[in-house]
Amino acid sequence: MPQLAFAHSFWESYDVLEKPVRAGVRKAMQKFQLLTVPELHMDKGLHLESVENARDPRMRTIRINDFWRGVVLAPDDGSDVFLLVNVVPHDDAYTWAAKRLYTTNSATRALEVRNVVAIEQLTPVLEKAAVTADSLLFAKYSDTVLHELGIDEQVLRAIRTIVDKVQLRAFETLLPEDQCEVLQYLAEGFSPEEVYRDVVATRRPVDAGPDPDQSLAVAIANTTSRITLVTGPEELSDILEKPFAAWRVFLHPSQRRVAYRVSYGGPVQVTGGPGTGKTVAALHRVKHLLARSPDTRVLLTTYTNALAASLRENLALLLDGDDALLARVDITTVNAYAHGIVTRLDGKAPSLMGDREERQLWQRVVKKLGLPWTEQFLAQEYRHVILAQDLRTLDAYRAASRLGRGSALSATRREQLWPAVELFESLLRDQKATSHLKICARAADLLAASSPTHDHVVVDEAQDLHPAQWRVLRGAVAPGSDDLFITGDPHQRIYDSRVSLRSLGISVTGRTHRLRINYRSTEEILTWSTDILSPVTVEDLGGEGSDTLAGYRSLLHGRQPQADGYGTEQAEVAALVERVQGWIAQGIRPSEIGVCARFNVLLDKAYDKLAAVNVPVVRVRDNPAPGEDGVRLATMHAMKGLEFRCIAVLGATATAVPFAREVTPASVDALQHDSDLLRERCLLFVACTRAREALAVSWSGTASPFVPR
Numbered sequence: 148m149p150q151l152a153f154a155h156s157f158w159e160s161y162d163v164l165e166k167p168v169r170a171g172v173r174k175a176m177q178k179f180q181l182l183t184v185p186e187l188h189m190d191k192g193l194h195l196e197s198v199e200n201a202r203d204p205r206m207r208t209i210r211i212n213d214f215w216r217g218v219v220l221a222p223d224d225g226s227d228v229f230l231l232v233n234v235v236p237h238d239d240a241y242t243w244a245a246k247r248l249y250t251t252n253s254a255t256r257a258l259e260v261r262n263v264v265a266i267e268q269l270t271p272v273l274e275k276a277a278v279t280a281d282s283l284l285f286a287k288y289s290d291t292v293l294h295e296l297g298i299d300e301q302v303l304r305a306i307r308t309i310v311d312k313v314q315l316r317a318f319e320t321l322l323p324e325d326q327c328e329v330l331q332y333l334a335e336g337f338s339p340e341e342v343y344r345d346v347v348a349t350r351r352p353v354d355a356g357p358d359p360d361q362s363l364a365v366a367i368a369n370t371t372s373r374i375t376l377v378t379g380p381e382e383l384s385d386i387l388e389k390p391f392a393a394w395r396v397f398l399h400p401s402q403r404r405v406a407y408r409v410s411y412g413g414p415v416q417v418t419g420g421p422g423t424g425k426t427v428a429a430l431h432r433v434k435h436l437l438a439r440s441p442d443t444r445v446l447l448t449t450y451t452n453a454l455a456a457s458l459r460e461n462l463a464l465l466l467d468g469d470d471a472l473l474a475r476v477d478i479t480t481v482n483a484y485a486h487g488i489v490t491r492l493d494g495k496a497p498s499l500m501g502d503r504e505e506r507q508l509w510q511r512v513v514k515k516l517g518l519p520w521t522e523q524f525l526a527q528e529y530r531h532v533i534l535a536q537d538l539r540t541l542d543a544y545r546a547a548s549r550l551g552r553g554s555a556l557s558a559t560r561r562e563q564l565w566p567a568v569e570l571f572e573s574l575l576r577d578q579k580a581t582s583h584l585k586i587c588a589r590a591a592d593l594l595a596a597s598s599p600t601h602d603h604v605v606v607d608e609a610q611d612l613h614p615a616q617w618r619v620l621r622g623a624v625a626p627g628s629d630d631l632f633i634t635g636d637p638h639q640r641i642y643d644s645r646v647s648l649r650s651l652g653i654s655v656t657g658r659t660h661r662l663r664i665n666y667r668s669t670e671e672i673l674t675w676s677t678d679i680l681s682p683v684t685v686e687d688l689g690g691e692g693s694d695t696l697a698g699y700r701s702l703l704h705g706r707q708p709q710a711d712g713y714g715t716e717q718a719e720v721a722a723l724v725e726r727v728q729g730w731i732a733q734g735i736r737p738s739e740i741g742v743c744a745r746f747n748v749l750l751d752k753a754y755d756k757l758a759a760v761n762v763p764v765v766r767v768r769d770n771p772a773p774g775e776d777g778v779r780l781a782t783m784h785a786m787k788g789l790e791f792r793c794i795a796v797l798g799a800t801a802t803a804v805p806f807a808r809e810v811t812p813a814s815v816d817a818l819q820h821d822s823d824l825l826r827e828r829c830l831l832f833v834a835c836t837r838a839r840e841a842l843a844v845s846w847s848g849t850a851s852p853f854v855p856r
């Protein structure tokens with residue numbers, strides 16, 4: 148019997164097919180498992196036929212129904228693996244298939260596909276233009292170096308003409324995948340040695356001989372990051388019937404390497420720009436940790452309840468709904484975990500004070516003590532110095548470093564300030580209430596005096612955790628191998644918590660990894676959004692230097708983001724309604740559209756206007772079920788961790804982003820001022836990077852200074 152394999156490109160087309168067409172695909176696939184190779188060729192219904200003028204002689208089409216054709220690569224070397232590469236409307240199938248050529252990469256040994264016809268047509272034109280170019284992108288690399296990285300003759304000739312990264316980007320969809328990735332890394336300034344190590348060596352089979360094995364079956368087996376091989380009928384129906392989530396199967400080698408490393412000697416840190424699959428890596432790590440021993444318990448944390456719910460759903464998908472495995476994972480926010488610890492070990496649930504009440508308490512403190520500081524300054528001192536360093540006495544406060552604060556406080560000033568802290572805490576006690584961070588401090592004390600609750604802790608969205616929350620996580624697991632697996636992106640820090648992980652007993656030295664390929668957004672959305680951050684540097688996750696987005700890129704392409712200003716807010720909202728209707732008319736489901744703004748007031752207006760023209764709308768804060776119809780509306784903060792096919796960012800207006808009230812005046816604290824502005828900038832970055840295919844940013848009046856020109 149032949150075997151069947153599916154290329155990544157197949158899932159992209161299969162996932163958007165109508166149900167009856169999918170049923171047709173399933174029926175056709177079953178034949179591959181029931182019939183012998185000669186029977187397949189003779190089957191009338193399947194109609195396995197060669198493609199006229201195909202550049203790859205192995206190219207075949209099969210009939211799905213009157214309108215749809217499957218494109219298949221059939222072995223011609225005596226091997227028996229058929230590769231399903233695409234499902235395309237009948238008329239396009241032959242042209243699509245005729246232009247594609249599959250080859251084995253000489254370095255990685257994986258199967259790659261190129262648009263051979265387009266490369267042939269473009270190369271002579273580009274060669275003419277290259278003669279007069281001032282410089283060429285790959286001029287400094289010799290043919291030998293490029294060959295060693297797997298670049299073949301046709302690609303070499305083509306890319307010798309490329310002048311810059313923009314031109315390379317335009318070429319990307321035509322190039323064979325592994326070769327394209329090698330070129331992207333080189334274009335970003337990585338050395339050939341680094342590229343060999345990170346791209347080639349991670350894919351190349353350990354037992355690779357001097358020359359590539361030309362068998363299609365071998366190349367397919369070597370392409371685990373882009374091809375799934377199906378071994379039996381059950382597996383086939385399983386993967387065709389479930390909604391296909393590529394991330395469950397196709398991990399990029401850099402993702403697989405971090406998630407499935409057998410063991411780490413201590414805490415691990417995985418960073419990467421938005422959409423690089425950090426959450427995916429965290430979920431796979433949980434799977435790996437569960438598989439290592441039958442009774443390990445894992446704590447998986449994230450930042451919000453909504454994200455915890457989505458982790459739960461995706462982990463169930465990854466673990467095939469295995470309840471015994473799922474029962475060994477606690478998925479929650481750090482705050483909820485700390486609340487649970489305090490409730491259990493103190494014997495009663497703490498009662499929580501909201502942010503607004505907390506601000507009011509600080510106002511009372513300032514009024515009562517007549518101190519020379521604003522309530523904002525005191526609240527920040529309390530959060531960023533006292534709770535961050537867990538200072539419990541005036542002596543400790545006197546001796547503490549205030550590194551990172553923009554105003555000096557002498558010993559006398561600190562003595563003057565400490566009564567404010569004592570008064571604030573006594574007011575909290577009077578009200579029998581406490582704050583999230585105080586609960587965390589209490590939970591960390593309780594954990595230190597009892598024993599860890601879990602064998603492993605996996606932390607997603609780590610960039611916004613406060614030191615008090617890190618202390619809880621440190622206490623949840625005993626220090627040692629595989630204790631903490633931490634994923635986060637400091638470019639998405641929107642709550643201004645800076646930490647030194649090392650000072651909290653979490654040292655990741657020698658165990659840091661970075662993911663660079665964005666799987667969510669198009670390169671156009673990414674380039675535009677990354678420009679929001681180009682004027683600034685961002686402190687890294689562990690507080691030991693700065694982070695960078697170098698080499699961060701996407702393999703997807705699409706339309707340029709739109710950025711439009713309007714005379715009034717009314718006109719802006721009217722344009723939003725038209726845009727959303729336009730997206731829906733293009734076949735995008737309302738639930739695949741996200742609309743966000745800095746404030747709820749503007750979202751309320753958008754809600755009313757969309758509802759008035761019968762566009763279904765729901766608020767993300769109401770926790771709609773994944774399948775619930777309706778355009779999702781959320782504040783920029785609530786967009787963290789989410790993604791949508793289309794995103795409209797409303798109100799990117801100078802008065803809203805940055806929002807002056809949330810920015811400490813430079814006269815009060817210059818460093819805090821800068822860090823507040825950075826936080827507001829990151830907020831716009833987070834909002835824009837939620838978009839997969841389309842991004843529209845708008846404002847009324849003057850644009851936010853953070854919107855790239």
Ligand SMILES: Nc1ncnc2c1ncn2[C@@H]1O[C@H](COP(=O)(O)OP(=O)(O)OP(=O)(O)O)[C@@H](O)[C@H]1O
Nearest residue numbers: 393394397398399421422423424425426427666788
């Ligand atoms: N190997 C993969 N193959 C296919 N899709 C992937 C892969 N890895 C991640 N994705 C998809 O890319 C998108 C982003 O992944 P994920 O949410 O894990 O990224 P992230 O780095 O956590 O993003 P953010 O920091 O913006 O929240 C998701 O839709 C995910 O399913």
